[in-house]
Amino acid sequence: MERTPHIDVRNLKLVYKTGSNSELTALDDINFTLGKGETLGIVGESGCGKSSLARAFLSYTRPGARIADGQLYVSGVDILRLDGSGLLKYRGGRAALVPQNPLSSLTPHLTIGQHLTELIRQHNANGGITSQQRALDLLAAMELPDPVAIYKRYPHQLSGGQRQRVVIAAALVAEPELIVLDEPTTALDKTVESQVLLLVARLQKETNTTLVYVSHDLNVIARMCERVLVMQNGKVVEEGETKSVFNRPQTEYTRTLIAAIPKLQHAKQPSPVRLADSAPILTVKGLDFTYGRPKNAGSLFNVFKRVSPPPTLQDISLTIQPGSTLGVVGESGSGKSTLASLVAGLVDGNEGKITFDGKPLSGLATGRQRELRRRVQMIFQDPASSLNPQHSVEQIIGRPLQIFFGMTRAASRDRIVELLEELDLPVTCLGRLPRQLSGGQQQRVAIARAFACKPDLVLCDEVTSALDVTVQAHVLGLMKRLQREHNTAYLFISHDLPVVADMSDQILVLEGGRIRDYSDTGTILNHPNSPYTRKLLEAFAIASGHIAQGNLKNVI
Amino acid sequence: MGSIMNMLGRRLILSFAILSLTSLIVFLGTEVLPGDAITATIPAEELAFYTPEQLADLRKEYGLDRPLPVRFLEVWERLFTFDFGTTLIKKEPVLDHIAHPMINSGILAGLAMLVMLGLVLVLGILASLKPGGRLDTAISATTLFTYSMPDFVVGNVFVVIFAVWLGLTPAVIFAPTNAPKLTILLASLLPVAALCIHGAAYQFRLLRAGMVEALNSDYVERARLAGLPTWYICIRHALPVAMIPMLNGTAQFVAGLLSGSVVVETVFKYPGVGSELLRALAQREIPTIQAIAFLAALAVVTANFIADLAILGLDPRVRASAQHG
């Protein structure tokens, strides 16, 4: 294919000011070109500079940053030298950005209509019709149902997918020649994500817009982009055709990145030992649950308290064998976290329908015997929240030892060191505070705290969703090892089907508080029962399966 | 819409409850804690001439011998019907004593609030445009300095400079309490300036923080990247959100403004309720103190209610939660 360089990036360097006279280089020596109508994927882990690069396409740097060097030509114009009205015309007119989080990226007090019409007016983009009509047309083009209703709504009244479509519509107002998408679907559920991706791909194909797609998700990039740019620490480590990069990675880093992706076909085979018909460690039978009114809600005086509609669970039954893993998968609002909270005893209301090791679990943890509290542990999603910022690692891991085993501080120390080693954490961590650790280290401390109790069942609520893929792979590996060594059962909750499949012997699919599918992993992956599971599988399968199959643009 | 009305109704009931509680606090503070209205009101020299029996008779005459709940209910009723009763010794209606001063103070405080809001909006937007920039530093430092200067110093210095040296305004406000309100309005200009100098600083800090936060938000970044001009983004996208923390502090702000106006009124000899309050305190004129405290609290609660309405208008998410709550 003949490539005229529509976009030409030369020696781009971007620095952040970190002190009165110190700077941190965020992007260094970036060079590449891109032809008109091409799609480029930029991948890398958090902090690699991909978002800064995305913004540079719009001649924009975040507060505190500045372009230190280089040129960025779009259609032959160095857009980094634009200013004043030229810049205003360029941004949103010739180039547009679709930001990561559609909810926080829409102004909360403006309606969707106001969002669109202000841009239409700004860029004189109504093309002979009223701004309102143009906005409605755009909404319709985004395949949004009932554009007239959407037009009048506020951002918080839309679903995540709808919001993202609105944000894309806003980017397309002036029919720009370049669209930059910065992790546009990360905040979305997988099934919604694939719909949005299809839409973007279709629009790109129709308008022959040049597209830059930034994501940490290699699957998505593989689906969307012809070319790919792999970034690490502000530098380009690999660049080329997507197919060749992903199939024949040239650098170690790219290989690690690709290897770390949990893939559906990697699902572990159920070991016969674990599924042996021994007595289940946890049994849930016909559990229904509805959130009561929260503590403060509904009283006369609390007029501004925000109360969201309560998610409910209906007729949930499951069992977990000792030492095995039950994966619970579902999208946001499916009630999977509620299930974990009920088992853990954070919320009351299981009404004796949950039994642990043959004994009924009382509603709240505080009502349970100490021994039961020890044997059921929970690991939370966000280690920044689950670790007390004022406590050292030693205090964090030592506390359960003191409570459940009556250890003195001195006695507990050896055990803490042992746990740290089990989790690949250096002993020097002992005196550190959580904020002095990386995200992966923090989560490993949280796991160590759970395993300090020698639990029989660990409830894992989205434990890796805040982590980068390589870190996630490491943590998941450690968890598998711990499970083997201690014969611990996991209730493993995640929205990420490949991760769940990778970890679990059995999988339970939740949707809207109901079980859609419940079987061993192999069965779920290969012979899903419900249409919902199939849809879910498809969403992930498209992604996982297509790394080697070229991009979505060509699929359509 | 119905649920919003419902919420407003509840907010009104809440305000009513808070005011009832306020009147209880005022009642306890003035009539129950050490001594009672009689011993508090009669001058010491005269009190020596009263026998315990006479004092008991007096208490009976003023109804101070009755149980506390009954007396509180009476006070409550007095306050909530805006009757306020009569002064202790001369039996003149309290309302006659405080009506004009109260209106005058209302003019002072209301004008101060408007000027302050305007000032704070302009300064807050200017400063937040480039946080840490020269303009921001200058405005922030100036407001911190004026914040550090007590009302009574600012007021006095203003009088010396603007009235005595420059002769731009009168040094002493002669306008009688019941003067035409336009006269009062003109007389209030210098006091308003003094109040704003000190009072605007805190509001400015709140608004600036809100603006900086809003301008760092994703939606402002998106608006910027969509090519909208900065001034437009500031006013249309950032300001309404940035004003919410400021509006949430309205109760405290209005309470502080009323406190400040007592000081400033004294400095300028402004015919407001501040001097009336000090006089009532000196005379231990309990019904007057109660009335002033209650009306001040009413002003605060009302302002807060209006601020809540404004928040409701500014943030559709609050409207939504009202529908669930």
Next chain:
Amino acid sequence: MADISHPSAFPSAMRKLKSPALRRALSEPATVFGLVLVAIHLFLAVFGPWIATHDTSALVGDPMQIPSWDFLMGTDQIGRDYFSRIINGGRIALMVSFFGVSLALFVGTALGITAGYIGGRVDEIIMRIVDAMMSIPELILIAILTLALGKDVLALIPVIAIVYTWGAIRVIRAKTISLSMLDFVRAAELRGESRWAIIAREIFPNLTGILGVELAVRISSAVLRISALSFLGLGISQPTPDWGLMVQEAMGVVFTDPWFLLLPALMLSSLIVGVNFMVDGLSRAFGISSSELG
């Protein structure tokens, strides 16, 4: 504190600092400026009597003398040493503020944590009382309280405490609620820790930063408030020196001797500026967001 202000000791002291947050704080000139001002005020408050050796009420010379070696700031309208009165003028207000605000924070923390963590009815009752108390303008509340508690420097301590408790409850409650949303509190509940253990071990340690900020900010605001009260005749009274009173006295001679006004005003102002710079800098460095501050 004292040697931080010493220029040559400063860089070496910086290098020795272990805490990066403190180092970050001390790299900002505004923060250092604030710290120095606060340090000077603290120093004067503690060691004032040894620096200003004249009795604050003694008639030591002719009235209205200009500054001299004996009287560093001259003498006042009846011949008392102005320097001694300036130095001691802040001590009493500072001490009253310190004890009053400490008491307010103690009660405010107890009630704020209770309201925020226990929640429910208790929260509702506490917060409605807070709303009611805070709807009475501070000055009127103080006036009513002085009516009830009497007029005495010592009586000002409970007055200040009562006035400042409510704001403290609000701030502590808000912070407690946001803390108790965090999962480490869930984790502690799952361990079966008692409410008191959770409050003492999990929540309270996270409040110390905000309590420090509150203490500094509220003390400086209480000093300002007391001086305003003294100015109005409701606070500290003659012959005890107080900056508010001194401003009031000085107004009578402002046209011929303006420095009598400027000196106490400057003392008040420098305290407020110092505390604000210090608190802003420290809370930036230690990551306490400004929206958490009342």
Next chain:
Amino acid sequence: MLSKRDFLQLLGIGFVAAGTTKILGPDIAAAADLPAWAALPEGASPKSGGKLVYGQTYPNWAIGTSGNGKHPYYWIDLLTRSIWNCLIWVDHDFKLQGELAESWQPADESLTVWDFKLREGVMFHNGREMTSADAVASINAHVAQKGSSFINKWFNKVEAQGQYGIRFTLNAPYAEWPFALAEYRIAIVPSASPELILTDGIGTGPFKLVEVDNRRGFRAVRNENYWLKGRPFLDELEGYIVNSQTAVNGFRSGQFNAVFNIDPTTSGQYESTGGIIHKSKGGDQFLLSLPKNLNLVWNDPRIRLAISLAVDRDAINTIVYKDPGSWVGNDTHMSGLNAEFQPRAKPYDPETAKRLLAEAGHPSGLNLPAMVYCPSFPEEPKIMAIVAESLKKAGINIDIREMPCDGFNDYVVQVNGPIGRPARSLVGPRNPAINLGRMVTNASEAAGWKGPKADEFASLYGKAIAEPDEAKRTEMYHELQSIVQSDTPALVLGGRRNMLAHAPSVQNLRSHSQNWSSRFDDVWINV
């Protein structure tokens, strides 16, 4: 020898006559256009017109009690003679002068019946002529409304005698009854029903009230029909209640052309813009009463005397009034302005004070209970600070603390009650009958002066005011002062001099030792 009748006539007239003038009969005073006391200084050329706007730092303590500023009791300051007149006026030399009364005399030697002849042709502001009916109604209203305890104590009844005569009947002999009628509250107003009388702001004074906001100020205009012909010179009069600092600001910015009761330490602020300061000979005294009902050190008269001798009153005059040696006090309510005043041999004598303390068993000094006061005048805190310091020099330690007027009463009641802390009060300069009468212990007073000396004082006081002979009475007044001095039941801590500041254009405005006896009839402005 004078006949009894002659004597009585002289007694009455003597008070009418000013020091320098010859004895003037009532007819002569009536015949003249102006009473002698209203004569202008020599060489004066008064001008008519202009407006006097004065600031006043000493408000009427009663104004907060009522919202009605048209009532003389609640008039914004004590200078009621701007709008109203009384029967009698006490002049700058403490002599009685007829104001609305032309002449007066006791009907007989019992001194219980007094006849007053009113001026004829005096018009009220509402155009009605003042007659005996108005005077009777006014006096009855004052008695009913407790206008002055000096009257109520002796008053029995008042009757009209023809159109211009009234007769007072007292319940005990009182030789100095006319003085009591000179009090600033005892204004003569048009007769009206008991609930309406005194409430309309109508008087006979030199100015007619236009507007009053009695918390702030008033506006009045010239009374064209003023009985003192040709007066007042000013077209308008305005007065405003301000604090000491605001007064300076108002004066310097030109809003005030006079300020009453300035803080003497701020006099420089007035003088540096050309202001002229006028000091009265005397003024109010700050009195410390030392109750004797508890077993405290000052129950020893030597200690009380020592305290009195240790107060350096001259330092007060030097530092605060910049006028050393100008004021004396003798621990009674008398001041040096009174002809009957009997000075203490040596008012300031720290050596004797120390000796007395040593004799009383306190060679190394003593500590007294704290004392509180609510300042009436702006300079009072400074005076009290000097008092405390001078006492300290003699080894007597006392904390004299300013108490804001708020809460002060309650505080004093609480601590005073039966215990008997010292209390400071403010005493105005008056004649000896009133001054010394206030030392007599009231039966219901819990903390008053008690003991044989107090009894002796009370009985001699009774005799003195029933004594028709002025010379004998003066002797008794001297004797009464000696009794007080020998027991020292009260201490005078210091006295003040009323000071006013006025613009150079303001003429003949003088500060009166009795603050409330100031009048505006004679003031004019050079334009």
